[in-house]
């Protein structure tokens with residue numbers, strides 16, 4: 055322990071140096087990193103590095119102090135070794151040190167996967183972590199989009215930029231849906247988050263493009279403690295796309311992101327995710343621990359939030375995108391595909407909290423387990439006393455491939471209003487040998503057959519993804535299940 | 541030219557095919573009839589490559605190549621097609637998606653270019669029309685919620701799309717109404733040519749009024765026990781299988 059503990063004197067001197075150097079840390083920041091471990095000084099260091107205003111530093115510190123008192127959440131059906139929080143870097147990009155200089159230096163297996171997914175050549179280099187400025191002028195791409203969005207009054211920038219440029223919005227909404235003390239992972243994120251995205255759509259504006267088709271490149275190096283805040287003002291609409299179908303290399307094991315969505319009156323937010331972080335090898339070595347807190351509030355009447363997720367990566371996934379249906383007649387949706395293979399574990403689901411009158415929610419969850427993997431759907435539908443006429447429909451389907459995997463469904467239903475109508479359906483099935491043979495007789499090999507059948511099983515969810523993303527996601531299904539049969 | 545020689549196959553410890561030999565020349569239609577449980581569907585499955593059955597002896601040659609050495613999908617790409625007695629359902633996968641994926645998988649295995657969706661539609665539309673498979677049906681999940689007859693039409697449509705060199709039809713006529721029977725038979729007849737061979741498994745002589753076979757075999761207890769011309773089918777209709785079952789036992 056003693057040799058991994060942060061050297062406090064070293065940090066203090068950094069902080070002192072930064073305090074005296076008022077304006078310029080942004081330019082000088084690249085070469086520096088915080089020592090391993092987490093303590094209050096590290097939080098101050100990160101805050102100073104980001105050039106935070108006072109209120110944000112205070113918020114981070116409050117979160118940190120609270121975090122220290124919190125136990126790890128234990129209720130999920132996950133088998134995770136104790137996490138040593140002191141054995142990690144909280145402000146650094148260790149992979150930069152051994153960044154490949156060209157695709158020739160990249161693991162051919164990874165490149166093969168990009169090929170299968172049909173990722174454009176130019177993007178492959180970036181995804182594989184080839185030094186960015188060598189291949190891609192992301193700034194110029196970013197600017198074209200930004201100009202177009204600015205015309206509509208849409209704000210789309212990094213959260214750090216938003217803290218500086220739009221402090222009133224950030225202060226008002228950050229932590230309003232996911233308070234820093236919500237759970238241990240969210241709390242850690244609140245203390246040490248370094249980047250993420252911020253979106254604001256003004257009243258009545260329909261965002262003219264899927265946000266983030268370009269961000270899938272941009273956001274690469276901020277994956278560890280991302281924080282996303284999306285605000286859709288009255289009568290506006292936005293579709294946001296997070297993540298990437300390509301498997302992402304990241305040596306940092308612990309990921310704890312927070313996403314907050316706020317939909318005001320008559321606004322609609324559609325949030326789609328494809329999560330494909332490194333799942334570890336066949337024996338379960340390595341792989342990302344992905345602990346995400348995603349929550350949206352339908353704050354205004356007739357607002358709508360729709361989560362769509364395709365989760366195929368990570369060694370451990372812990373994730374429950376949720377909706378607080380506060381406005382009357384508001385709607386929450388959750389469409390999920392989770393695929394686990396080999397030794398992967400996933401505990402994922404959603405929470406729908408009905409507060410307003412005539413609120414509606416819909417949950418469609420499709421879980422596919424293969425290899426020795428295990429997954430749990432955990433869903434809560436809660437109807438508060440004031441939610442007259444609330445309705446929920448839940449459909450949970452599990453598909454098992456092979457004999458060593460597991461799938462579990464854990465619905466929690468809690469209704470405090472007798473006028474609520476709640477429906478729950480669940481099925482578990484297997485791919486029949488006869489189905490596989492039928493496909494093979496027509497010319498598909500075993501893996502193609504499995505991919506086709508699984509895509510059919512997930513169709514209802516896949517249909518909710520934006521078109522261009524759906525095609526990649528379908529291929530991803532096949533790639534994730536490679537080696538699961540035969 | 542298909543040549544099955546002294547085929548023996550079993551499942552678990554039970555021998556089902558017991559020294560079966562059969563030759564089908566290119567361009568010919570052979571019919572197989574025989575009592576329930578004789579091994580007709582088993583033979584079809586073994587030709588197509590179902591791994592459940594263990595082939596203990598013999599070979600199946602197609603144009604000189606031993607099919608038993610190939611994976612099911614490789615046999616398909618070589619031109620083997622089997623219309624299933626009980627076609628499978630694939631929930632959530634539209635017939636169009638399934639068909640195009642299959643067609644392109646075979647083309648890829650043969651080293652040919654893939655068909656894009658336009659070329660695919662151009663190919664399937666007229667065939668679907670003659671076989672009475674509606675557009676709506678093509679968009680629906682494969683065989684899901686289809687009647688028995690609709691499933692059989694789908695099988696024949698798939699056959700027409702894949703243009704096999706050797707097609708095995710396992711009771712494609714059962715479950716069809718009179719009109720559908722004619723449509724399906726016409727579909728098969730339209731595919732008959734000099735190179736293409738058919739093995740038609742059926743219980744009913746009636747089908748053979750529409751699809752005129754060159755040769756008729758009787759399969760009983762895992763062997764071919766009688767071979768003749770179309771008249772054999774008529775005789776069976778009158779006499780039943782009693783004679784053969786006794787002989788085989």
Ligand SMILES: Nc1ncnc2c1ncn2[C@@H]1O[C@H](COP(=O)(O)OP(=O)(O)OP(=O)(O)O)[C@@H](O)[C@H]1O
Pocket residue numbers: 551556574575576577578579580581582583592625
């Ligand atoms: N998977 C299996 N497991 C055990 N026995 C099997 C299996 N498949 C076939 N059999 C047996 O092998 C024999 C032949 O079956 P098969 O389905 O080939 O008959 P068939 O000639 O097609 O009959 P039908 O006219 O009723 O379709 C039967 O006794 C059947 O029970």
Ligand SMILES: [Mg+2]
Pocket residue numbers: 580581582625710
């Ligand atoms: Mg049969």
